[in-house]
Amino acid sequence: MHGISESAPVISAPPPTQLTGSVPAFWPALVLALAASCITVGIMWDISWHETIGRDTFWTPAHMVIYLGGALGGCVGGWLAIQNTFLASASERAATVRVFGARAPLGAWVAIWGAMAMITSGPFDNWWHNAYGLDVKIISPPHALLGLGMFGISFGALLLVLSRQNRLQDGAGTGLFIWVGGMFTVLAAVFVMEYSFPNMQHAAIFYQVCAIQFPFRLVCLGCAARTSWPATRVAAVYILVECLMVWILPLFPAQPKLAPIFNPVTHMVPPPFPLLLIFPAMAIDILLRQAGGATGWKLALVAILLGLIFLAVFVPVQWFFSKFILSPYANNWFFVGNRVWDYSARLGNWTTRFWRANPSDADADLLTLKALVISWGLAAVSSWLGLLLGGWMRKVQR
Amino acid sequence: MKPRLLLLVFLTLWCPAPIQAHVGSPDIFYSGMVGPWLTRITIRMPGVVPGRAEILVQVQSREPLSVAFTPLSSRVALSNAPPAELAQPVRGETNLYTGELWLMTDGAYSINVRISGSAGEGAVQIPINSVATTQLPLPPFLGQILLGLGLFLFCAGIAIVAAAAGESALPPGVLPGKAEIRKYWKAATITGVVLVLALVGGRRWWNSEEKDFRSRLREGGWPDLAANVRVEGSQRILHLVLGQTAFASYGPKARIELATDHGKLLHLFLVGQPNHQAFAHIHPVRQGGTTFEVALPPLPEGDYELFCDLTLASGLSSTATNSVHLPAMPVGAAAAGVAVSLEPDPDDSWAINSAAPVRDNSGGETICSLPGGTQMVWETHPPLRAQQDAGLQFQVRDQSGQPVRLEPYMGMMSHAAVLRSDGRVFSHLHPTGNFSMAAQMVFEGKMAKETNPASGQGAVDHSTVDDWCGPGAGGGSSFISLPYEFPTPGDYRVWVQIKTDGQVKTAVFDTTVM
Numbered sequence: 001m002h003g004i005s006e007s008a009p010v011i012s013a014p015p016p017t018q019l020t021g022s023v024p025a026f027w028p029a030l031v032l033a034l035a036a037s038c039i040t041v042g043i044m045w046d047i048s049w050h051e052t053i054g055r056d057t058f059w060t061p062a063h064m065v066i067y068l069g070g071a072l073g074g075c076v077g078g079w080l081a082i083q084n085t086f087l088a089s090a091s092e093r094a095a096t097v098r099v100f101g102a103r104a105p106l107g108a109w110v111a112i113w114g115a116m117a118m119i120t121s122g123p124f125d126n127w128w129h130n131a132y133g134l135d136v137k138i139i140s141p142p143h144a145l146l147g148l149g150m151f152g153i154s155f156g157a158l159l160l161v162l163s164r165q166n167r168l169q170d171g172a173g174t175g176l177f178i179w180v181g182g183m184f185t186v187l188a189a190v191f192v193m194e195y196s197f198p199n200m201q202h203a204a205i206f207y208q209v210c211a212i213q214f215p216f217r218l219v220c221l222g223c224a225a226r227t228s229w230p231a232t233r234v235a236a237v238y239i240l241v242e243c244l245m246v247w248i249l250p251l252f253p254a255q256p257k258l259a260p261i262f263n264p265v266t267h268m269v270p271p272p273f274p275l276l277l278i279f280p281a282m283a284i285d286i287l288l289r290q291a292g293g294a295t296g297w298k299l300a301l302v303a304i305l306l307g308l309i310f311l312a313v314f315v316p317v318q319w320f321f322s323k324f325i326l327s328p329y330a331n332n333w334f335f336v337g338n339r340v341w342d343y344s345a346r347l348g349n350w351t352t353r354f355w356r357a358n359p360s361d362a363d364a365d366l367l368t369l370k371a372l373v374i375s376w377g378l379a380a381v382s383s384w385l386g387l388l389l390g391g392w393m394r395k396v397q398r
Numbered sequence: 399m400k401p402r403l404l405l406l407v408f409l410t411l412w413c414p415a416p417i418q419a420h421v422g423s424p425d426i427f428y429s430g431m432v433g434p435w436l437t438r439i440t441i442r443m444p445g446v447v448p449g450r451a452e453i454l455v456q457v458q459s460r461e462p463l464s465v466a467f468t469p470l471s472s473r474v475a476l477s478n479a480p481p482a483e484l485a486q487p488v489r490g491e492t493n494l495y496t497g498e499l500w501l502m503t504d505g506a507y508s509i510n511v512r513i514s515g516s517a518g519e520g521a522v523q524i525p526i527n528s529v530a531t532t533q534l535p536l537p538p539f540l541g542q543i544l545l546g547l548g549l550f551l552f553c554a555g556i557a558i559v560a561a562a563a564g565e566s567a568l569p570p571g572v573l574p575g576k577a578e579i580r581k582y583w584k585a586a587t588i589t590g591v592v593l594v595l596a597l598v599g600g601r602r603w604w605n606s607e608e609k610d611f612r613s614r615l616r617e618g619g620w621p622d623l624a625a626n627v628r629v630e631g632s633q634r635i636l637h638l639v640l641g642q643t644a645f646a647s648y649g650p651k652a653r654i655e656l657a658t659d660h661g662k663l664l665h666l667f668l669v670g671q672p673n674h675q676a677f678a679h680i681h682p683v684r685q686g687g688t689t690f691e692v693a694l695p696p697l698p699e700g701d702y703e704l705f706c707d708l709t710l711a712s713g714l715s716s717t718a719t720n721s722v723h724l725p726a727m728p729v730g731a732a733a734a735g736v737a738v739s740l741e742p743d744p745d746d747s748w749a750i751n752s753a754a755p756v757r758d759n760s761g762g763e764t765i766c767s768l769p770g771g772t773q774m775v776w777e778t779h780p781p782l783r784a785q786q787d788a789g790l791q792f793q794v795r796d797q798s799g800q801p802v803r804l805e806p807y808m809g810m811m812s813h814a815a816v817l818r819s820d821g822r823v824f825s826h827l828h829p830t831g832n833f834s835m836a837a838q839m840v841f842e843g844k845m846a847k848e849t850n851p852a853s854g855q856g857a858v859d860h861s862t863v864d865d866w867c868g869p870g871a872g873g874g875s876s877f878i879s880l881p882y883e884f885p886t887p888g889d890y891r892v893w894v895q896i897k898t899d900g901q902v903k904t905a906v907f908d909t910t911v912m
Contacts, residue, residue, distance in 0.1 A: 260474035
């Protein structure tokens with residue numbers, strides 16, 4: 001594809017080179033994108049399952065979708081490793097990287113690693129349940145390993161698309177890249193869900209967690225993509241996928257099968273309405289376009305500015321939007337304001353109040369100037385890492 | 399830190415620890431009528447919360463039945479209980495049903511077991527404690543698998559990042575130069591350091607989770623029990639303080655609210671050390687919010703282990719443990735006729751070598767001679783194995799071998815206590831099972847109140863109704879059946895208490911469980 005409007009790379013890419021390797025096949029990236037989508041949808045479905053029905057088994061549909069994602073990622077990565085190591089021509093092998101003596105595209109290796117991490121987390125998580133209790137927390141060591149595995153598969157998909165794009169110097173697969181980037185961002189949002197409920201959005205910890213998670217991803221994807229408004233598009237996919245889950249899940253009747261039930265829900269519980277990342281993403285895109293070619297200390301300066309602009313847009317947007325979400329006006333099927341509570345929640349005024357935002361609270365965590373500065377620092381570091389990774393991703397050819 | 403070292407640290411942390419609850423015997427057994435059917439129910443408790451309880455229901459009926467379970471929490475209205483879970487028949491069996499329930503929070507629960515068939519319908523409440531009792535070790539084979547996978551991820555992570563730094567940005571066909579090789583090793587080194595730091599951080603995280611879990615773990619007796627003995631006139635008074643540490647946050651004037659079990663707030667068992675030669679089952683009375691006292695029976699001087707059964711008003715039952723030294727009996731003062739300061743409970747009972755322990759003979763009857771020429775016969779049963787029906791069936795006979803009519807003792811045809819030789823397993827049994835009848839009453843009262851608040855009817859206190867002799871035994875029968883499974887292998891002593899001719903008698907058996 002030619003003639004697309006690209007965002008200017010912050011870190012310049014090498015000049016076009018004469019291809020010595022053959023044009024890589026498109027289908028592995030497509031299957032890995034499907035794997036990443038399965039994982040993302042599966043994990044959101046599984047969380048809703050736990051919040052609604054409570055009880056699960058190894059064989060729940062949500063788990064099956066996650067396993068399918070892991071299996072697809074592992075199989076595609078494994079096949080690419082076998083094919084490129086034993087069956088490929090010299091020119092095909094020349095477009096791969098070597099790991100443990102075998103050859104495959106970098107994205108395939110990352111996907112294999114992700115699948116192995118997911119496999120490892122299985123028995124680890126099963127034992128963890130027996131040792132410490134069933135899914136007491138979303139964020140636990142085995143779940144962290146599972147999350148890393150999921151990250152690996154979605155990142156592997158991104159790398160496969162990118163290596164093809166970077167070698168051909170065109171925008172083929174941009175849609176796929178944006179889609180997988182969206183999944184990549186949804187996964188980040190899922191992992192910080194415990195900190196990002198609307199009720200938490202007047203507490204400092206929410207902004208600090210988001211400052212760690214989102215600038216890194218949006219900046220990195222914004223640098224690596226070969227299209228206009230990449231971070232904005234990725235954020236739009238994130239919002240679309242989250243909204244679809246928010247709207248579709250409550251269509252299915254379900255009831256809790258565990259005690260104690262304080263909130264007798266009758267349909268699948270949706271996640272809260274997504275964060276309005278599209279606004280800070282637009283700001284990031286604009287700044288990235290203006291700051292092309294930065295290196296060294298200028299790159300650090302760009303990161304500091306990116307962190308600042310992210311918070312400058314994100315904080316007021318979420319501050320006021322969360323007020324709306326907690327208001328009666330948002331208590332409808334579209335915004336699911338007060339419909340996100342699981343079967344074990346004792347409903348009360350606390351569901352429409354901000355948590356940790358009252359100075360008299362024992363666990364108060366106010367968004368003070370100091371907290372904002374800390375958030376800025378975190379967002380700057382996150383952006384700097386995103387710039388470095390994104391700059392490298394733009395150069396990946398294998 | 400290398401994964402192997404990490405794993406060793408973790409394995410050290412998770413060295414096998416005894417399962418402790420009631421004490422060391424967490425599973426619950428019930429035997430009795432459910433509607434028109436004689437039923438035996440086993441609830442295998444999870445060692446953690448949240449966890450899955452496995453339920454087995456054996457019904458004496460050959461007709462197909464519908465068996466359903468519902469977990470009821472003491473803190474939740476019945477209207478908010480989940481839908482009943484249908485038990486599945488066990489393949490190849492005509493009267494055995496099984497299912498599992500998830501218990502999500504700490505606290506008192508009751509499992510409502512409902513059976514229905516053409517002959518009618520019936521239900522029973524079986525109280526359970528949902529508490530973490532087990533520190534599960536990491537099985538060695540799983541440790542090895544995780545170690546192998548972890549090692550692969552560690553090495554592969556370094557290799558992939560190194561390859562990414564060294565080769566991935568090169569156009570196809572271009573071989574890595576010196577600069578790329580330098581990048582390769584630099585990336586490998588940095589990734590190695592990052593992964594090691596991640597492992598160290600992971601270890602700290604894991605330790606933090608472990609610490610949090612251990613703070614909720616109820617190993618051994620609970621709550622804490624302080625005990626001392628003072629001599630007052632002709633009596634030795636045992637003074638107990640419950641939960642000085644466990645309930646410290648409630649302040650010095652806290653009052654521990656207890657439900658009565660067989661009409662008593664506490665059932666205290668004293669077992670003489672070191673050979674368990676003396677045994678007493680006594681009932682302290684409240685002296686303050688958390689203090690209780692009891693006049694000790696004429697047990698010989700020495701060290702004693704204490705096992706104190708109690709049921710909180712919420713329905714949560716527990717056993718507090720400690721040990722105490724009993725001074726010699728104040729013979730002189732007693733002879734001088736000093737008035738007693740604390741009246742003994744009329745249901746207190748004890749045994750001091752009155753019946754020498756009899757070694758269980760699984761191949762035939764085992765006979766323990768009791769005072770007055772009575773005999774208790776442990777009927778023939780297969781060799782005892784852990785977590786299998788112990789077949790604790792006894793018959794009481796007179797000197798001529800004729801069955802003796804048993805009288806209720808605190809509403810039961812029998813009370814029994816089981817103690818493993820190392821003191822790590824203790825259980826208090828009745829013909830109905832090993833659950834707390836006080837807790838059962840709490841839940842029956844809750845159900846009655848919530849289903850028909852206008853009636854004002856509470857639950858029947860089975861434990862104080864002297865004509866309620868326990869299912870499977872029959873009023874006035876000479877037979878006793880105690881549903882129980884020994885939790886772990888080891889040497890056990892079993893005390894079985896019965897009442898005949900107005901006297902409580904205690905038979906003592908020793909047995910080995912494989």
